[in-house]
Amino acid sequence: MTEYEPNERQQELIDATSGIHVVDAGAGTGKTFTITRRYANLLEQGDVEPEDILLITFTNNAAGEMKERVVANCDYSMSALRDAPINTFHGYCHDLLIRHGFDAPTRLGIDDRITSSTQLLENEVIEEDRFREFLDQFIEAHPEYHDYFRTLNNATSLLDLIKELAAKGVFPTDEGWFRDGESFLDGDYEEFKTLFDEANEPNEGANGATQSDLRDGLSGFERDRCYEPDAPSENDLRDGYPQIDDAWASRAFDEDRDNLKAFVHDVYLEYIAFALQRNYLNFSFLLMFTFAMLCEDHSLRESVQFDHVLVDEFQDTSEIQFKLALLLTGTDNLCVVGDWKQSIYGFQYASVDNIRRFEERLQTYKRELNGDYVRVDFPVDDVNEISLVENYRSTQSILDFSEHSLTLPATGSEEIGPEIQDDITSLAAITEHDHSNIEAFTCDDEQEAILTRIQEIVGNREYAVEDDGELRAPTYDDVAVLTRTRDFGRELQACAADYGIPVAYEGGVELFGTEQSILLLAWLRILEHEDSKRGWAVVLEEAGYTLDEVKHVLENSTYPTGMVEFRDQLAEAETIGGTARRVFDRYGFDDAYADGLVSLLQGTFDSTHHNRGDIVRFLERSLDAGATHEVEDNPGGDSVTVQTIHAAKGLEHPIVIMANMNQHRFPPSGGGADRIRYEETVGLRQSKRYTDAHGRPHLYDNWRYRILSKCLGREYDEERRLLYVAITRAESHVLFSAGESPSPLFENLPLEPSTVEPDVEAAAVGGTEQTQLQISVPVPETPSGQSPHSLMDDRVFSDVEDGKGMEFGTRVHEFAERYAVGEAVEPTSPDERNVQTLLDSLPGEFRVEENVYLPLSVDGQQVTISGIVDLLHVTDDWVEIMDYKTDRGRHAEAEYRKQLSVYYHVVRQEYPDRRVSTSIYYTADGERVEIDPLLLEELGELVDVDETHEERGEDPLIR
Ligand SMILES: Nc1ncnc2c1ncn2[C@@H]1O[C@H](COP(=O)(O)OP(=O)(O)OP(=O)(O)O)[C@@H](O)[C@H]1O
Numbered sequence: 001m002t003e004y005e006p007n008e009r010q011q012e013l014i015d016a017t018s019g020i021h022v023v024d025a026g027a028g029t030g031k032t033f034t035i036t037r038r039y040a041n042l043l044e045q046g047d048v049e050p051e052d053i054l055l056i057t058f059t060n061n062a063a064g065e066m067k068e069r070v071v072a073n074c075d076y077s078m079s080a081l082r083d084a085p086i087n088t089f090h091g092y093c094h095d096l097l098i099r100h101g102f103d104a105p106t107r108l109g110i111d112d113r114i115t116s117s118t119q120l121l122e123n124e125v126i127e128e129d130r131f132r133e134f135l136d137q138f139i140e141a142h143p144e145y146h147d148y149f150r151t152l153n154n155a156t157s158l159l160d161l162i163k164e165l166a167a168k169g170v171f172p173t174d175e176g177w178f179r180d181g182e183s184f185l186d187g188d189y190e191e192f193k194t195l196f197d198e199a200n201e202p203n204e205g206a207n208g209a210t211q212s213d214l215r216d217g218l219s220g221f222e223r224d225r226c227y228e229p230d231a232p233s234e235n236d237l238r239d240g241y242p243q244i245d246d247a248w249a250s251r252a253f254d255e256d257r258d259n260l261k262a263f264v265h266d267v268y269l270e271y272i273a274f275a276l277q278r279n280y281l282n283f284s285f286l287l288m289f290t291f292a293m294l295c296e297d298h299s300l301r302e303s304v305q306f307d308h309v310l311v312d313e314f315q316d317t318s319e320i321q322f323k324l325a326l327l328l329t330g331t332d333n334l335c336v337v338g339d340w341k342q343s344i345y346g347f348q349y350a351s352v353d354n355i356r357r358f359e360e361r362l363q364t365y366k367r368e369l370n371g372d373y374v375r376v377d378f379p380v381d382d383v384n385e386i387s388l389v390e391n392y393r394s395t396q397s398i399l400d401f402s403e404h405s406l407t408l409p410a411t412g413s414e415e416i417g418p419e420i421q422d423d424i425t426s427l428a429a430i431t432e433h434d435h436s437n438i439e440a441f442t443c444d445d446e447q448e449a450i451l452t453r454i455q456e457i458v459g460n461r462e463y464a465v466e467d468d469g470e471l472r473a474p475t476y477d478d479v480a481v482l483t484r485t486r487d488f489g490r491e492l493q494a495c496a497a498d499y500g501i502p503v504a505y506e507g508g509v510e511l512f513g514t515e516q517s518i519l520l521l522a523w524l525r526i527l528e529h530e531d532s533k534r535g536w537a538v539v540l541e542e543a544g545y546t547l548d549e550v551k552h553v554l555e556n557s558t559y560p561t562g563m564v565e566f567r568d569q570l571a572e573a574e575t576i577g578g579t580a581r582r583v584f585d586r587y588g589f590d591d592a593y594a595d596g597l598v599s600l601l602q603g604t605f606d607s608t609h610h611n612r613g614d615i616v617r618f619l620e621r622s623l624d625a626g627a628t629h630e631v632e633d634n635p636g637g638d639s640v641t642v643q644t645i646h647a648a649k650g651l652e653h654p655i656v657i658m659a660n661m662n663q664h665r666f667p668p669s670g671g672g673a674d675r676i677r678y679e680e681t682v683g684l685r686q687s688k689r690y691t692d693a694h695g696r697p698h699l700y701d702n703w704r705y706r707i708l709s710k711c712l713g714r715e716y717d718e719e720r721r722l723l724y725v726a727i728t729r730a731e732s733h734v735l736f737s738a739g740e741s742p743s744p745l746f747e748n749l750p751l752e753p754s755t756v757e758p759d760v761e762a763a764a765v766g767g768t769e770q771t772q773l774q775i776s777v778p779v780p781e782t783p784s785g786q787s788p789h790s791l792m793d794d795r796v797f798s799d800v801e802d803g804k805g806m807e808f809g810t811r812v813h814e815f816a817e818r819y820a821v822g823e824a825v826e827p828t829s830p831d832e833r834n835v836q837t838l839l840d841s842l843p844g845e846f847r848v849e850e851n852v853y854l855p856l857s858v859d860g861q862q863v864t865i866s867g868i869v870d871l872l873h874v875t876d877d878w879v880e881i882m883d884y885k886t887d888r889g890r891h892a893e894a895e896y897r898k899q900l901s902v903y904y905h906v907v908r909q910e911y912p913d914r915r916v917s918t919s920i921y922y923t924a925d926g927e928r929v930e931i932d933p934l935l936l937e938e939l940g941e942l943v944d945v946d947e948t949h950e951e952r953g954e955d956p957l958i959r
Contacts, residue, residue, distance in 0.1 A: 010034040013335070013386050014041050017048075021384045022314075022358045023337040026427045027402070027728035028393030028652065031337040035312050036066050038335065039086075040074035042308055050076065050084035052307040054328055056092065058316050062650070063087055066312070085306070089321050090283050093290035094120060097281075100293065100300055105276055107292035108269070109174025112276040114289065121280040123604050125622045131159045134274045138267060148263045148676070150690040151699060157674040162268050164678055166284035167318040167349030169291065172269040178292060180368065185261055187683030189253050195681060195711045196249040202242040211242040217710040218244065221703075228693040231703035252707035253682065260684055264676070287320050294327040298373065305330030313650075314338030314358075318349040323365050332378035340423065341406060342725050344646060346718045356423065359383045389427055393652050396429040397436040398730050405723035408748045410667050410716035420717075432469050437462070437733045440746065440753035446739035447488075447495045448758030450659055453735065454479055454501065454640060455761060457655060465654035465732045476502055480641040480653035482726045484666035484719075486628060488659060489642040497806070499762045502639035507647040509631040511600070512623040514593045520583050521619045526567055527579075528612050531557055539563060542587075576615055577602040588886075588924060590829040591807055596631040645726045656730035658723070661738045661746035667719040682708050719745065809886040812923050813870065816884055820846040820871060831886055831923035838921060838928070844875035852906040856936070858943045865943070869903050879911045881918040888924045896920055897931050898942060904933035 006014055010030055013021060014037045023031055039055055042048045057063050063086050070086070071078050085092060097104060097114055105112045121127050135155050139146070152158065165171075170185065171178040177185075199217075202209035221234040238244055272288075275281060281289070294301045309329040311317065315338035317325070325334070336358070343352035354361055362383065366376045391399055403424055407416050443449030457463045457474055464471035465478050483489045489505060496503040511517060518538060525535030533554050540550045543560075553559060566586060573579040577598050584594040605615055621627075630647075641653065660666060675688045687705045690697070723745060727734055738746040738753070746753075808831075815832045818825045820839055827833040839846070850869045857863075871882040881903045885896065900918040908916045918931045 004033070006030070006034060006037060007388075007390055009386055009388050009390075010037070013337075014038045016335075016384065017042055017045055018331075018333050019384055020332055020362075020380065020382065021335040021386060022355070023335075023386045023388060024315075024340055024355050024358070025337070025386075025388035026339055026391065026399075026425065027342060027725070028391045029388035029427065030390075030392055031339070031388065032062075032066070032312055032650075033069075034388070035310055035335070035337050036069040037073055039066075039310060040070050043070075043074050043076060048307065050081055053085070053310065054092070054306040054308070055084075055086040055310045055312070056089055056325070057086075057312040058088060060088060060091065062312070063091070089317075089324065090120075090286055093286050093324070096290055096304065097286065097293070100297075100304070101289055104289040104293040105272075107173075107289070107296050108171060108178060108272065110269070110273050110276065112273065114276070114281070115279075117279060118276075119280040120286065121275075121282050125625055125627045126604065126618060127282055128156045128159065128625075129617075129621060130275075130278065130280075131156060131271065134271055135267075137274075138270055142266065145263050145266070147690040148260070151675045151686065151688050153675060158264075158267055158676070159271075161264065161674070161676060161678055162271060163282070163284040164349055165264075165268065166288045167320055169320045169323055171288050171292065172265045172272070174269065177265070179295070180371070182261070184680075185257070185264075185678075185684040187253070187679070187681055189250070191681045192253055192708070192711065193249050199711045200243045200246075209242045212244070214710055215240075215242065215244050218707065221706070225701045225703075225706075226698065227703045228689070228691060228700045237707075248707060252704045255685075255704050257684060260676070260686060264684060287318075287324065291320055291324055291327070294324070295369070295375065298375075301327055301375065302330070304328065307331055308333040309335070311336045312338070315340050315343035315352060315355045316345045316348075316350045317354045319351050319354065322351075322354045322361060323369065326362075326365055326369060326376050329376075329378070332380075341721055342649065342728075344649065344718060344722050344725055352717075352721075387425055389425060390430050391427040392430055393731055394429060394728060395431050395434045395436045395732060397434055397438060398727065398732075398734055399427045399429055401438050401734070402724055402727040404750055405727055406720050408720060408723070408745055410719045410743070410745050414716060416720075431466060431731075433466055433471060433732075435464060435471065435732065436730075437735070438751065439734075440736040440738075440749055440751040441756045442738045442742060442746075442753050443756040443758060444740045445758050446660065446662075446737055447492050448760055449756040450481060450492060450657060450737055451496055451499060451501055451760040452756055452758050453657070453737075454481075457733075463655060463733055474655060476638045476640045478654035479657065480643065480648065480651075480655070480729065481657045481659050482643060482645050482648050482729065483658075483660045484645060484722060485660070485668055486644055488665070489644065492659070493642055496640070499760050500806075501760075502637065504639045504641050505631070506641060506643040507630060509593070509596070509628060510626050511593060511596055511629045511631060512619055512627060514597075516584060516587075516589050516591075516593045517597055517619060517623070519587060520580050520597065521616065521623075523567070523570060523583050524579070524612055524616050524619070527571055528616055530567070575602065576605045585830055588808065588829050588831055590811060590832075592631050596629055600629055645722050648729050649725055651729055652731055653729050654731045655733045655735075656726060657735045657737060658726045659737045661736055661743050663741045663743045666723075666743050666745055667716055679712060681712065812886050813884060816870065817848045820848045834923050834926035835884065835921070837926060842873050844873050844878075847872040847874060852903055854902050854906050854939075856940050856943065858940050863943055865902050865939075867899065867902055869907070872907065874911075876914075878915045878917070879907055881907055881916070882921050882928075883919070884921050884923055886923050888922075890922075890929075893920065893929070893931075898934060898939065900931045901934040901939055905936055905939070 007030075010033070013023060013034050016038075023034070025031055035055075039053060042053055043050065055066060057066055067078065067081050067084070067086050070076070071081060087095075098116055098118075101114045104114055121130075132155055135158070139149055149155075165181075165184075168184055169178075170181040172181075176182065196214070199214040200212045202212050204210070215238055218234070218238055221237055232248075237248065272285060275285060294304075305328055307330060309325055311325055314336040325336075336355070338355045340352050340356040343350055343355070346352075359380075362380045366380050369375045394402075403426065406420055406424060409416065441449060441453065454476070457479060458476055459473050461471075461473045463474050465474045481489070481492060483492075486507060486509075489507060490509065493503045493505045519542060522535040522538035522542075525532040526539070529535075536554055536559060537550055540553055540560075540563075541547075543563075545553065570579055570582055573582055580594075580598045580601055584590065584598075601615065604618070663669075676684070676686050678684050685705050685708065686702050687709070688699050689702050690699050692698070693700060736746060736749055736751065736753075742753075808829075812829070812831045812835065815825055815827060816835045816839070819827075819836060827836050847869075848871055850872055852867055852869055854865045855863075856865060869881055870884050873880040873882060881900060883896065883900055883903070885892075900920070904916060904918045918933055920929045920931060921927075922929065
C-alpha cells in the first residue's frame with residue numbers, strides 16, 4: 001500500500017464529511033485514491049460505522065481492491081469490513097431484493113414472487129435463448145402483433161430494447177407504465193426541435209449562405225426507398241432553399257405510436273412475468289425491481305437509506321443507477337467521483353450526462369422522484385464541485401496530447417461541438433521526467449510491425465521508463481498493446497507466439513471455439529448419445545485417426561476400448577465441472593482456457609437443473625454466437641500485455657501501443673440496424689413498418705424516421721473517449737499503429753506516421769516448451785555484432801506433434817522444480833503426476849534448475865554456451881542429467897540431443913569420478929529416454945560464429 005500524502009484538493013474531499021460533492025476530474029488524478037481515503041476518514045468520525053456508508057463501484061474486483069485500500073488507511077481490519085456495503089450496484093440490489101423484495105413484482109402488477117432461489121441470469125447467450133423461447137409463445141398468443149414481428153431482423157433486438165428502457169427507469173405495469181415512464185417513450189419535441197434547427201442552419205459559402213446540412217442530407221430522399229403513400233416527395237420536402245421548411249419538424253415528429261407502444265409494453269411485461277415464472281432475473285430486472293420497491297415502499301426505503309453514499313466511476317452509471325443512489329441516500333451526504341472523458345460504457349446504457357450535467361440531473365431527478373411523495377428530502381441546490389488537476393501517472397506531453405483525442409473527427413466529416421473543448425480541464429503532470437516518445441506508424445503487416453517495434457523498444461534507453469523516480473530501460477512487462485476490438489489482440493498473441501515473444505492476453509476470448517471446448521463438446525455428445533458421430537469423429541481425429549479410419553470406426557461402431565472406458569468413467573462425474581476436468585486432464589489441458597470453461601460451466605449449470613442436452617446446446621449456441629469470456633492467458637514472467645481498451649480502463653502501463661486503428665475497427669462498423677428503436681430525444685420509433693399500403697403487404701421505409709434520424713446524427717463521442725482512455729493509460733510513451741487502411745481517427749492524429757519494415761526476430765521457440773541455451777561471444781575484441789547460429793534446428797519445434805504449448809510446459813517445469821525441492825505441491829495434470837512418480841522413484845539427491853556454462857573454442861574464437869539443467873539426480877557413483885519434455889511426439893529428439901550434450905560436458909567436468917548419463921523424460925507418458933551425447937568437437941561444429949548479429953548489448957540467444 002502507498003504512503004502517499006493527498007494533495008490539497010484531494011484533502012478537501014477527504015475532509016468534507018458532509019454535503020453533496022462531485023469530482024469530475026481527468027485520468028490519473030487520484031479519484032479512486034481519494035474516495036477510499038474519504039471512506040476511511042468517515043470511519044474515523046466517532047459516530048460513523050461501516051454500515052452507515054454505501055460505497056459503490058463497478059466491478060467486484062474494484063470493490064475488493066477498495067476494501068483493501070480502506071483497510072490500509074483506517075483502524076478497521078478486513079474481517080471487520082467483511083459485510084460492509086462496499087459493493088457494485090447489482091450486488092447491492094441483489095442483496096436488498098433477496099432480503100426485502102419478496103413481493104416487489106406486485107409493484108408492477110405482476111402476481112409473482114422473488115425468492116432466495118430466484119437465479120441471477122448473467123449469461124447473455126442463455127438469456128437470448130430463453131427470450132427466443134418466450135417470443136415464440138408470445139407470437140402465438142398475440143396475432144395482433146404479427147406485423148411488428150415481420151419488421152424485426154433480429155428477435156433479440158427486442159431484448160436489447162427492453163434493457164435500454166429499464167436502464168432509463170421505464171417499466172411496464174399491468175395497467176400501463178410505471179409512474180411517468182410513458183413520457184420517455186413519446187420523446188421531447190422541444191429538444192428535437194432544437195436539434196432540427198441546428199441541422200437546418202444554413203451553411204456559409206464563399207458567395208453567401210449555402211444549404212443546410214439537413215437539406216443536404218435529405219437529397220436522394222426517395223432513392224432506393226419505398227415509403228407509404230403519405231410520404232412527401234423529395235421536391236416537396238426540399239422545396240425551400242437554403243433550408244427545408246420548418247413545418248417538417250412537427251410533421252416528422254408527430255406520428256401515432258400508440259400501437260407500437262402497446263406492442264413494446266406487452267412484450268416487456270410478459271417477458272418479465274416469463275422470467276419470474278422461470279425463476280430468474282437479469283441485471284436490468286434486478287435494478288428495476290429494487291427501484292420500484294424503494295419508490296413505493298416508503299418505510300422500507302427509509303429503513304435502508306444510508307447516512308453516506310459514495311460512488312466511484314460515476315461516468316459509468318445509467319440513469320436508473322443515479323436515481324437509485326438518490327433513493328438510497330438518507331441525508332445530503334452524497335459524493336460521486338468520475339471523469340466524463342472516460343465514459344465508455346454506452347452499450348451498457350451508461351449515461352455520460354449523469355456526471356457531465358450532474359447538478360442539472362440531480363435537480364430533475366429529485367423533482368421526478370418527489371412528484372407524488374417526498375422521497376428525496378434533502379436540498380440538492382448546493383453542490384460542491386472539486387476539480388483535481390494533478391496527474392500522478394503520465395508525463396506532461398502525454399497529458400497534453402490526450403486532449404486531442406476528444407476532438408478528433410472519427411469519420412472525417414462529423415462536426416465536434418465547441419462545448420467539448422470547453423469541458424476539458426488541462427492536467428498538470430507531477431512526474432519528474434518528461435521524456436515521452438509519442439509516435440504513429442503504419443505497415444501493411446501491422447502485427448509484425450508491432451512486434452518489430454516492441455523488440456526495438458525493449459532494452460532501449462530511448463524508451464526509458466520511470467521507476468521510483470529513476471529512468472531505466474524497458475522490459476516486455478512495461479509494454480501494453482491496446483485494441484478497440486478483441487480479434488486483433490488474439491491474432492497478435494498468436495503471431496507473437498510464433499516468434500516466442502511473451503504476450504499475456506487479458507480480456508475476452510472466444511472460449512467456445514478453443515480446442516478445449518470442442519473436445520469437451522465432443523465428449524458430452526458421446527455421453528448424450530453413445531453413437532454420436534459428431535462426438536466420436538472429433539475425439540478420433542484428435543487421437544490421430546485418419547479420415548478413412550474414422551469413417552470405418554463410425555460405420556461399424558467399433559470404438560477403441562480405451563475411449564469407451566473413458567466414456568464410462570466420465571459418465572460417473574456428478575457435475576459438469578467434474579466432467580470437464582476429466583476431459584481436460586485426459587488431454588493435458590491445464591491452462592487458462594480450461595479453467596475458464598470449468599468455472600463458466602459450473603457457474604452457469606451447477607446450481608440449475610439442467611441436463612447434458614442443455615449444456616450441449618449451450619456450447620453449440622455459444623460457439624455459433626462467437627460468445628466471448630474474460631480469460632487471463634498469461635505466460636508468467638516478463639511479458640507484453642495485450643488487452644482491449646475496455647479491459648485496460650483504470651489500469652496504467654509505462655508504454656502503450658494503441659493498435660489496429662483501422663477503418664471499421666476503430667471506430668468499429670456495424671450496429672444501428674434495429675428497426676424498433678428508442679432514442680432519447682424522439683422516443684420509441686420504427687425505421688420500417690410492415691403494412692399493406694399501396695394495396696401490397698411490404699416492409700415500407702418510415703419517411704418520418706428518416707427525417708428525424710438526419711437531425712440526430714451518429715455519435716462518435718464515445719469512440720473519442722475510448723481513445724482518451726487508451727492514451728491516458730500510458731505513463732511514459734504512447735505509440736499508435738495502423739495497417740493497410742488507417743481510420744480517420746488515426747489519420748487525424750497530429751503526428752507524422754512513419755512506415756515500419758517488419759523485421760521480427762525469433763526470441764524463443766514457439767509451440768513447445770524448451771530449455772534455452774545461450775551462447776555469448778566476448779565483445780569487443782572482435783567487430784561488434786558477431787553471433788553464432790542456432791545449435792538446433794528451429795523448424796522441428798514449430799510442428800511438434802501435439803505439443804501443449806509453452807505455458808503448459810512452464811507449469812509442468814514449475815511443478816517439477818517445486819516438488820523436487822520438497823514443497824507441498826499437488827499435481828494438477830497427468831504430466832505432473834508422471835513427474836511426481838519419477839521423482840518419488842529416484843533414491844539420490846536432487847539439484848534443480850542448475851545453470852551450466854560450456855566454454856568452447858570455435859574457429860579461434862571463444863564462445864560460451866550456457867543453459868539450465870532441469871534436474872540433476874546425484875548418487876554416490878552416478879549423476880543423471882534429466883530434461884523434462886512435454887512433447888507428445890518424438891521427432892525433436894535429435895535436436896534435444898545437442899542440448900543435452902552441452903549439459904553432459906559441463907557436468908562431467910564437475911563430477912570427473914562418477915558416471916554421468918543424460919536422459920529426456922517425456923512427461924506425457926512417463927518415458928525416460930537415455931541420450932548418447934555428442935563429442936565436444938561435434939558441438940563446436942554446430943556453432944557458427946560468422947553470422948552477423950545486430951549487437952544489442954545482450955547475449956544472443958540460441959536454442
Ligand atoms: N496524492 C498522491 N500522491 C502520490 N500518488 C498519488 C496521489 N494520488 C493518487 N496517486 C497515484 O496516482 C495513480 C492514479 O490514482 P487513481 O487510480 O486513484 O486515479 P484515478 O483518478 O482514479 O484514475 P483513472 O481515472 O485513470 O482511473 C495511482 O497510482 C495512485 O496511487
